[in-house]
Amino acid sequence: MAEFDLVIRGGTVVTAAGASRCDVGVTDGRVVALGEALSGGRERVDATGKLVLPGGIDAHCHIAQRGSQGTETADGFRSGSISAACGGTTTLIPFAAQYKGQSLRQVVESYRARAEGEAVIDYAVHLIVSDPTEQVLGQELPALIRDGYTSFKVYMTYDSLKLDDSQMLAVLATARREGAMVMIHAENHDVIAWLTERLLAAGHTAPKFHGIAHAAPAEREATQRAITLAEILDVPVLIVHVSWREAIEAIRSAQARGLRVFGETCPQYLFLTADDMDRSGFEGAKYVCSPPPRDAANQEFVWRGIQDGTLSVFSSDHAAYRFDDPQGKKLAGENAPFHSIPNGVPGLEIRLPMLFSAGVRSGRITLEQFVAVTATNPARIYGLNPRKGTIAVGSDADIAVWDPDKEVTISAAMLHDAMDYTPYEGRKVTGWPILTLSRGEVVWDGTAPRGAPGRGRFLPCDLPAPAKPQGRFVAGFDPNSGDYTG
Amino acid sequence: MAEFDLVIRGGTVVTAAGASRCDVGVTDGRVVALGEALSGGRERVDATGKLVLPGGIDAHCHIAQRGSQGTETADGFRSGSISAACGGTTTLIPFAAQYKGQSLRQVVESYRARAEGEAVIDYAVHLIVSDPTEQVLGQELPALIRDGYTSFKVYMTYDSLKLDDSQMLAVLATARREGAMVMIHAENHDVIAWLTERLLAAGHTAPKFHGIAHAAPAEREATQRAITLAEILDVPVLIVHVSWREAIEAIRSAQARGLRVFGETCPQYLFLTADDMDRSGFEGAKYVCSPPPRDAANQEFVWRGIQDGTLSVFSSDHAAYRFDDPQGKKLAGENAPFHSIPNGVPGLEIRLPMLFSAGVRSGRITLEQFVAVTATNPARIYGLNPRKGTIAVGSDADIAVWDPDKEVTISAAMLHDAMDYTPYEGRKVTGWPILTLSRGEVVWDGTAPRGAPGRGRFLPCDLPAPAKPQGRFVAGFDPNSGDYTG
Amino acid sequence: MAEFDLVIRGGTVVTAAGASRCDVGVTDGRVVALGEALSGGRERVDATGKLVLPGGIDAHCHIAQRGSQGTETADGFRSGSISAACGGTTTLIPFAAQYKGQSLRQVVESYRARAEGEAVIDYAVHLIVSDPTEQVLGQELPALIRDGYTSFKVYMTYDSLKLDDSQMLAVLATARREGAMVMIHAENHDVIAWLTERLLAAGHTAPKFHGIAHAAPAEREATQRAITLAEILDVPVLIVHVSWREAIEAIRSAQARGLRVFGETCPQYLFLTADDMDRSGFEGAKYVCSPPPRDAANQEFVWRGIQDGTLSVFSSDHAAYRFDDPQGKKLAGENAPFHSIPNGVPGLEIRLPMLFSAGVRSGRITLEQFVAVTATNPARIYGLNPRKGTIAVGSDADIAVWDPDKEVTISAAMLHDAMDYTPYEGRKVTGWPILTLSRGEVVWDGTAPRGAPGRGRFLPCDLPAPAKPQGRFVAGFDPNSGDYTG
C-alpha cells in the first residue's frame, strides 16, 4: 500500500452500521484504507478520544436561490458552504428552482453559474419543477437526469410553484419512467390561501398567524394526498420537512402498507414551537417558515418519527432571510402582515450539533442513527452513495472529527452564514466538530473555516436505488406502459 | 279521542328505539295515537304477524335529473315515486342540479316544475352546487335554505360539477353560517381523469376499466381531504355513497376524533362487485356507477361500517339509465368506451328489501338499525324529523307494513321503475312490504301501486340539528366570524 | 279505549328514536297509549314545557353488597332505590356476588332476601361469578339464567374475585351456550398487585397512589385480553367502567373488526381526575375507585367514546362507602395505605343530571343519545326491553319528567343515599327530574321521595338479543360444539 496523503489516527470511526476503533487512510481525496494502525501519512490527524463521522449531507437547503418576487436567499454558495462545513457538513444539495414559463435546462445552467468559484464543499443539485410541460417532462428532465440531476421537488402550495394533482401525476410518472426521486412539499394550498385571506380580512396580521394559516390539518391532508398519488404510480416519494404528528402517522401507515414513502424533518420541528412566532414586536418573523413549528407536545412525536425510522432524513431546510433587512424578513416592511414575510429559517451550521446534543447525548437516538439520518440515508436516497455519506474504502474523504464533549453556546455571532440572527440564540449544545475534511482537505479546523472558495465540486447523482420501480400497481394498471395485468 | 281515519291493528311497530306490539291510529294523514287496542277507525288494516315500519327515506336518488350532456334519468317523479313506494319507501330526496353558470333559484324552480303533478309520495330536494359564486353563496343559497332546501351536495369529481378545495371551503363556510348540511361526492378527480386518459390511450375501453379508473385510493384520498376541509371549518359533512374500506376507516377515525362526519352507503357496495363490470359483451355497462363496486372482501367492511354506526345512512343512489337505449347506457353506442357510459344503477325499489333480507334476516343488523339507517337517520340529518322517518304521535303516517317472511325473486319485470334491467336480476330475498302508506293513504297494496300521481308533496326541510356548529376550531380561528381565540 | 289510570299531558316524549309532543296514557302501571290529546285519566300530570323521558336504568351499581372482607356497601335497597328514583332512575341492576366456595344459587337467594321489602323501584340482578366450577357452570348458572339472571360479571382483578384466562374462557363458553351476557372488569391483576407491593415498600401509601398502582396500561391490556377471549368464542361481552382512552380505542377497534364488544362508562371518568385523589389529608380517599379517574385530557376521549357509540352504556358503578366511617373509607383507619381503602364512589342520584347537564345541555350529545345510553341500551343489552328503557305502548310506565332548565347545586345534604359525602359537592347542573314514576306510581315528586319500600319488584331478564351467537369462529372451530368448518 502506497504512502497515504493523510492518516486520521486513533479515533472511533462511526458508520450507520456501527463504530470501530481504527485509523483512516486517505489518498487523492478518497478513503483508501481503514486499519488498526495505519503507518505513514504525509499528514496526520490525531483523533484520539474523538469521533470520526461521515461529513453530513444537507439534502434540503436553499442556497443562492432567487424567489419569484425578486428575493434572494442571504446565503450564496460561498457563505453557505462555509457555514455548513463549520458545522460538520460536507455536501449540500440545494435547489435549482424553475418558475412558470422557464426552461429547466436554462434554470440549471444559470444556477450552476452562481455556484461557480464559490463553494468550499461539494454539492449536488435538486431541481424544482413548477412548470411540467410536455417539453419539460419529455425532453428536458430526461436529459437532466442523465446529467446527474436525479431528484426533483414539487410543491403542493405557493402560488408561483404549486402543481395540481394532475401535474403531480405527470411528474411522478416521469420520475417512475426515468428512475428519479421526487420530493414533495405537502401542504394544502387552498386551505392556506383561504385561511390567510380570512385572517387578513379579520385584521390578524401578526407573525404568529402564519402558524394559524398553515393549519396542521392542511399538512396532514396534503401528505395523505401525495401518498395516494405515489401509490397510484407505484413510485417512491420523499415528503420533505415533515412537521406534524398526523403527517408522520400518515407516512408510517404508508410504509406499513408496503409503500416506499420516505420522510424528512428539520431542526425547527424539534427545537422551535409556534410560541416562538408569537414573540413580542416583529421578533416572531424570525421563526416564520413553512410548515411552521407546532406545539411543544408535537416535538416528541417528531423525535419518535426519527427513532422508529419513519423519518429517515434530517435536513436543515436552510432558507435564510436576514431579519433587519429589506431583502429579508422585512421585505414588506417592519410589522408587515404575516403572509408577506419571506418563509424560512437558517440552520446549515447548527443542524448536526443540535441533533447530536439533544439526540445522541441525551440517549434519544444512537450514534448510528445520527449518521444514518444526517449522511448515509440522504446519500442513498439521492444517488450519492457510496461516494458520499459514509466512511468506507473508496468513498470520498468527507469526514468530520467530533469532540463529543465540547460545549458550545450558539449565537449568531459565532456562526459563519450571512445571517444577522439565529433562531437558536443562546442554546447550549454539547458536541461539535473540531475538524471537517472535504475530499481529505481541511475546510474547518475547529476555529476557522479553511479551503478556497471554488474547491467544492458539482456532484452528478446516480439514479437512486430506492427509486427503482417495483411494479405493485393499484388494480394492476401501469399508467406508464399502459399494461393491465389485473 | 275522535274516530280515527285509519287504524293499523295487531302489528309490531318498530322504531329505531325498539319494537312494540301496538295499534296505530291515523287521522288527517298523521299518526295521532299508538295504543294497545285502538278502537274504531273508518278504515282498518290487519297487521297481525307483520312488521309496521316507518316508510323509508331515500335520501340519495337521481330523479328527473338532466345531465350536462343532455341525458335525462329514466325515472321521473312519477315512475320513481311509484317504484320507491312499491319497495316501502315513502320519501324521496332527489337533487336539483346546478351546472356552471346557472342560477340556483332557477334550477330549483325548473326542477320543482318537473315534479308537479307526478309524485305519489312526498319529496324534499337537495341542491347540487357546482358554481358557488358570491351571488349563489351570498344571496341564493341563504334564501333557498330559508325556503326549506337545507342540504346541498358538492362534487369533488366530474368535469361539469366538481369544485376545487377553495370552492369547497366557501361552500362549507356558507353551510356553517346558515346551519345547512353538506353532502360530498368524494373521489379525486385528477386521479380518475389521468388514469382514464391513459387507459383509453392504451386501448383499455371495456366497462370494467371504469373500475380501474375510479381507483380505490382516489376515494380514500378525497374522503380524507373532505374531512380535512370540514375540520378546518368545524362543520358537519356527510360523505355520500362510501364504497371502499379505507374511506370507511377515514370516516371512523374522524368520528373518533370528535368530528361530525357522517357516512352513507348503498346497495351496490353490499351486493355488487367489480367482477360484475367484467361481464361478457357490453353487459358490464349495467353495473357502471361511481364509485364503482369493489371486490368481494370489501363488502364485509361495508357491512361493518353499518354495524358499528360509522355509516349511518343507507340510500339507493338510484341513477337509472336504461341499458338498451341511446339515451341510456348506450348513449355513446354499443361497446362505447367506459368513460362515455352514463354512470349509475337503479335501486329505488330493492333498497329496503335487499338490506332487510341480507341484513336483518341474516342477523347482521337489528331491525332497529334497519329502521335507523333507512329512515330515522336520514330524517334527522336532513331536517325532516319528527315529521318523517319514524312512527310517533304527530309524525306523518308514512308506514310500510312488512311481511318478514315473504320470498321474492327480484327481476326487472316485477319492478315499477322505468328501467329495462336490474343489476340484481334473479336474486332471492326474504321480506317485502305488503302495504305502503303515505300520509295514511295506500300507495302500494302488495300487488300494485296505488295513489294518484301528484298526491306527493314537496317537503321543506328544517335546519338539520346535527349541523349545529360546535365551535371547535383548529387552532382557535373561526374563519366565518374572524374570531381568534387561540 | 278504557279510562286511563294516569295521563301525562303536554310534554315532549323522548325515546332513542326521537322526540314527540304527545300525551302518555298509563293503566295498570303500563303505557297503554300515546296520543295527541288523550282524554280522561283518573290522575293527570301536566308536563307542559317538560321532557318526558324513560326512567333511567342503572345497570351497574353495588347495593347491599357484602365484601369478602366484611364490608357492606352503605346503601341497601331502600336508600339505594330511593336515591336512584330521586335522580330519575327507575331500574337498578345490582350484583349478587359469589365468593370462592359459595353456591351461586345460595348467593342469589341470600341477596334477593336482602331486597325483600326494601326497594321502591324495580330491579334485576346481575351475578358475579368468581368460582366457576363445573357445578356452577354446568348446573347452577343454566338454571339461574332460566330464572331470569341472564347477565354475569367476571373480574380480571381483585384477589377474592378474579378469574384467570382459562376460567374466563369457561365462563364465556357457558354464556355463549346459554345466550347470556358477560360483563368484564378489565384490569391486569398482576400489574396492579406488583405495583402496589412496590409502592408500599417504597412508602408511597397516600390515596393518590391508588391511581399509580392501577396504571392505565393495565386497563388497556386487560381490555385487549378480554376482547381476545371473547373473539375466540364469538361471544359478545361488555367491558364495564371503561376509564382510559386506550381501552376505548381497543373497544372501537374490536367493533370495527365486527366483534360485538360493548363498552360502559361512568360519571367518575367524565367528571373526576387523578388530582382528586391527591387532595389534602385523607380527602383523596373519597375518590378512590377502580379503575381510577385519569387525567383531564382523558375526559375528552371518554366523551368521544359516548358520542360515536363506542361506549353504549352509562352507569353509576355506585359503590358507596361513607368517608368518616370505620365500615367505610376508614375501614383500615384514618390515613390507611391506599390499598386498604374500600374502592368506590357513590353516583346513583347524580348520574343522570350530570350527564344531562354536561352532555345534552352543552350540546355534546343529543337527547336521544342521552336516553339511549342511560336507559334504552342497557335494557336491550341485559334483556329488559321492551318492558324497560323506553316509552312505548306496552312498556312499564317508568318515566321521569324533567325540567331541563332547573338549576341545582349538588351537595351531600340534598342527596338521598346513605352517604356522608358526594364527590361532586358544589357542582352546578342544569336539568333535573321533577317527577319520577315507577310503573305509573310516583316515587319522586320533585321535592321528596315517595312510594313504599317493598313496592319495587324483581325483574327476571330475558336472554339478551345482542348476545345471540353469530358463528364467526376464529379459524372455523366452535369450542362449544366441537365443530370444525375451517
Place this chain on the structure above:
Amino acid sequence: MAEFDLVIRGGTVVTAAGASRCDVGVTDGRVVALGEALSGGRERVDATGKLVLPGGIDAHCHIAQRGSQGTETADGFRSGSISAACGGTTTLIPFAAQYKGQSLRQVVESYRARAEGEAVIDYAVHLIVSDPTEQVLGQELPALIRDGYTSFKVYMTYDSLKLDDSQMLAVLATARREGAMVMIHAENHDVIAWLTERLLAAGHTAPKFHGIAHAAPAEREATQRAITLAEILDVPVLIVHVSWREAIEAIRSAQARGLRVFGETCPQYLFLTADDMDRSGFEGAKYVCSPPPRDAANQEFVWRGIQDGTLSVFSSDHAAYRFDDPQGKKLAGENAPFHSIPNGVPGLEIRLPMLFSAGVRSGRITLEQFVAVTATNPARIYGLNPRKGTIAVGSDADIAVWDPDKEVTISAAMLHDAMDYTPYEGRKVTGWPILTLSRGEVVWDGTAPRGAPGRGRFLPCDLPAPAKPQGRFVAGFDPNSGDYTG
C-alpha cells in the same frame, strides 16, 4: 502494516451501512484492515464478482437442548454449527433452558459442557428462565449476566416453562436493573390449552389442528400483554418468532409510541403456511412449530414488517426433530394427536439463502437490510457488537463470501444438519455462500464443511446497548428504585 494472515480480494464488502469494493485484511482472526488493494497475505481468497458479507448470527436456535419430556433436539453443537456454517452463519446463540426447580447456574454449566469440543463456530448462550425465584433473580442471574449471559428468554406458554404476569414483571425488573435483554415467546397459554382440550375432545387430532389451537388472536394478545408489562417497567424487550400480522401491528404501534420493543421473525413465517400442516397422512407434523405458519396473505405482512424495520431480527428458531424418529416428530407415535408432536422446524442452514433469494434477489429488501437483520442487529441487541455482526476493523473475521447467482435446489440430502427432512424440500434459491470464515478460518469451502469441532468458542456478551434504561415510567413511578416523580 504487518503481513496479513489472509486477504480477501476483489469482492464487494457489504455492511448495514452500504457496500464497498475493497479488500479485507485478516490477522489473528480479526479484520485488521480494509483497503483498496491490500498487498500480501499468507493466504488469499479471490472474491471477484462476489459479495463479502458478515457471517450470520442465528440468535434464536435450539441446539443440544433437552426438553422437559426427555426429548433432545436432533442437532447438537457439532452438526448444528456445521450446518449453520454451510449456510453462511458464523455465530449461534442457542438456549440454556431452566426447568422448574433447577439452578440456573447449574443449567448453564451443564449446557456449556454439552458444547465442549463440538462447535465449529463461535456461540453465545441465552438463558431460559422458567423458575424466577428470589435466589435466581437476586443471585444467580446477576452473576451470570456478569459472566456474559446478558439475554434471557421467558415463555408465556408451555406448561413446563411459562411464567405468569407477576413472574414476568419480576424478570423484567431484574433485566432492567442489570441492563440485560429479555426475549419473549408471546402466546396466550390458557387460550391454547383450552382450545387444545376441546379440539382433542372433539376428535380433531390431525397435525393441522395445531394451527387451530395456536389461534392467531392468542399471539396478538400475548404480544400486547408483553408490551404492556415492558411499558410498566420501561424496559426493552424482544418479541421472538413473530408470525402474525396483528402481532406485528402491536409491535409497530408500540415503537411508534416510543417504546423499545423489538421483533424477530423466522423463515417459516415467510415460506410456509397453515396448509403445509394439512398435508396428507402424518406429513403435516413436519411443519408443526409454535407459533404455527399462518395463511398465505399473512406472509406479505411479515415481509412488510421486515421492510419497514418493525421486525429487526431474522432467526431460524431451528428446533430440529427428525420426522421418522421415535425421539422426533413421532415421539408419541405415528399419527399421534397434534399436541404431542414435538414443536419445531429446522432452519439453520437455509435461513440466509432463502431470505437472500426471496428478499434481496427479488428486490423486497436491500442487501444492507439483509445484513442488518441477519447479523448486525442481533449483534447489537445481544451485546456482541462490534466483535460480531459486521465487517469492520477490529471485528472478528466472521465472513461469508456469497455467489449471488448460484442456483441451489434445497433438499434434506444436501443439508448438513442431523435431520431426515427439510420443510423446504425442492425449493429453488439463487445465491449461496461459497466460503464461510470463522475468525479467519474456513468452515465451509463451498462444497464441504471444514474446521475442527471444538474450534468454536463461547462468547460472553456485553450488556446490550439497546437495553439501557431511559426512565420513562408510566405515571412517574420506578418500581425498581421506588422513586416517584409523577
